[in-house]
Amino acid sequence: MIPDDVVDEVRARADIVDIIGEHVALKRAGKDFKARCPFHEERTPSFYVVPSKGFYKCFGCNESGDVFTFLMKRLGLSFVDAVKAVAVRVGVEVRDVSRQGGEDPHRHLHEANSFAQEFFKKALWDRNAGRPARAYLKKRGIGRDAVERFDLGFAPDEWRSLREGAAVHGIEDPVLLEVGLLVQREIGKEPYDRFRNRIIFPIQSASGRTLAFGGRILGQSGKGAPKYLNSPETPVYHKGEVLYGLSWGKNAIRREEGGLVVEGYMDAVSLAAGGIENVVAPLGTSMTEDQAKLLARYCTKVFLLFDSDAAGLKATFRAGDVLLAAGLHPS
Ligand SMILES: [Zn+2]
Numbered sequence: 001m002i003p004d005d006v007v008d009e010v011r012a013r014a015d016i017v018d019i020i021g022e023h024v025a026l027k028r029a030g031k032d033f034k035a036r037c038p039f040h041e042e043r044t045p046s047f048y049v050v051p052s053k054g055f056y057k058c059f060g061c062n063e064s065g066d067v068f069t070f071l072m073k074r075l076g077l078s079f080v081d082a083v084k085a086v087a088v089r090v091g092v093e094v095r096d097v098s099r100q101g102g103e104d105p106h107r108h109l110h111e112a113n114s115f116a117q118e119f120f121k122k123a124l125w126d127r128n129a130g131r132p133a134r135a136y137l138k139k140r141g142i143g144r145d146a147v148e149r150f151d152l153g154f155a156p157d158e159w160r161s162l163r164e165g166a167a168v169h170g171i172e173d174p175v176l177l178e179v180g181l182l183v184q185r186e187i188g189k190e191p192y193d194r195f196r197n198r199i200i201f202p203i204q205s206a207s208g209r210t211l212a213f214g215g216r217i218l219g220q221s222g223k224g225a226p227k228y229l230n231s232p233e234t235p236v237y238h239k240g241e242v243l244y245g246l247s248w249g250k251n252a253i254r255r256e257e258g259g260l261v262v263e264g265y266m267d268a269v270s271l272a273a274g275g276i277e278n279v280v281a282p283l284g285t286s287m288t289e290d291q292a293k294l295l296a297r298y299c300t301k302v303f304l305l306f307d308s309d310a311a312g313l314k315a316t317f318r319a320g321d322v323l324l325a326a327g328l329h330p331s
Helices: 004-013 016-021 067-075 079-090 107-125 131-139 144-149 161-168 173-178 246-256 265-273 289-296 310-325
Strands: 027-029 032-035 047-050 055-058 153-155 198-204 210-217 228-230 258-262 301-305
Touching: 004 067, 004 079, 016 032, 016 047, 016 055, 016 067, 067 079, 107 131, 107 153, 107 161, 107 173, 107 198, 107 210, 131 198, 144 265, 161 173, 198 246, 198 265, 210 265, 246 258, 246 265, 246 289, 258 265, 289 310, 301 310
Parallel strands: 258 301
Antiparallel strands: 027 032, 032 047, 047 055, 153 198, 198 210, 210 228
């Protein structure tokens, strides 16, 4: 297999018009391109390539997909070979992890994150321990559908429950520390769970891999217990490069041809629970250049819904500049 982020990068860099144009006689149609469909017999063109979104679609036979799907269907390539074929053209080095025997160097970190996500989910649905957390979500209008879609969980109000659960599964302290799930105040001191008594929001890459967690405190925030707490930067999580909600909302963002940018994961999940699905949130930052570029893969229009207090307005202006620089149209 090829790591998800490499696949995403190859797709983002590929010129889909150029590549499909080698197999099909494309004609310009406004911002898009059309041709007679290579997948079914037709006299008048109903096959469209939409470069701004990186996909093709035939309105005659409903074939659709991205640059990889096209090569797989047209040339009979496997997914891995299709990615490699495009990667060569765009100058991205692809290492096929499974075939060359090399391992994903971060596999242990991803395993720890997967374990933690399941652990938090189980705690949320635990009959007794999860009851206050479920009641809170219900009060905020976040129903079971949204809870499941966003893989929400609950970190119990205990110092070492995750650590002990992980140990049973052979996941050791150094790994949990590296991925930010444990905190150790000083060398030699016993590590403890970073997330305690919090609703947990897994933070995923655009392709849906959990990289980190955000937690909202249940009840009152207080001394040393901020309302929101996120995983620190780790080898697999760089907060300025991830947009919360994109893995769940990207199809809606494409469909609606625009994305809503809100401040935090709580806002994003609340809106999605209310049926507004094309939502993302930067994580503790206004909006970075990388985040804007990520969003620009899926749409050209962006609506900023930050708080109307002074800090929110400042963040709105800063985000506006970054979005414009990435070729997006904020409003
Ligand atoms: Zn067709």
